[in-house]
Amino acid sequence: MENLFIYLESCTTCQRILKELSLPDSVRLQNTKEHPVSLEQVEFLKEQSGSYESLFNRRAQLYRSRNLHEKELSENDYKELLLEHYTFLKRPVLIFNGTAYIGNSKKVVAAAQTAVAND
Template identity: 50%
Template sequence: MKKVYYLKTCSTCIRILKELNLPSDVVLQDIKTEEITVKQLEDMKELAGSYEALFSKRSKLYKEMDLKNQNMEERDYKHYILEHYTFLSRPVIMINGEIFIGNSKNTVEAVKKAL
């Protein structure tokens, strides 16, 4: 399976999708209009190793809620990601059992090789 969880309103996500020139068999899910399900998040965690790896600490809400100064555990990361889409580090790209998280240059290059 090939799937991308992204935000249609995020210019970085859009730039990466254009750069990747994804094949037609890749399923795109705009996480703002189609919320992530518990099952989808658990599948991501299975590949990523932890919910924390999927969690965006650059999120505006992360700063506003002062989560940096709280002792967060895996269940907290899961809760916040499911509560609000902005907590998912974007984009999350799943290709044939591999997961690629975020928008770093190395991640984008790794996705290109996996495609």
């Protein structure tokens, strides 16, 4: 998997983290609204994180508006939703040297910064 930063251009948190990371030119930027994640990317991220559910953004407005919070979703449901609409992917995602850093928690961002700095 190539080095990639998957983000939402309109997300201020993604923009802040992108600036903090000081990514090398080898990292391709992918605005998930314009270029949604592919099946291959979702499957790679699932391998890295352990489940499709762990990639899922429960803060997405569609999650509530579709009443998904009231349903029991299967792993396959999560996979289909991730592929269906960009807003369901937890973001940002940095794929760097074969490792995925998923989400915006301080711990994840710090690990991504360390990986980029040590490259």
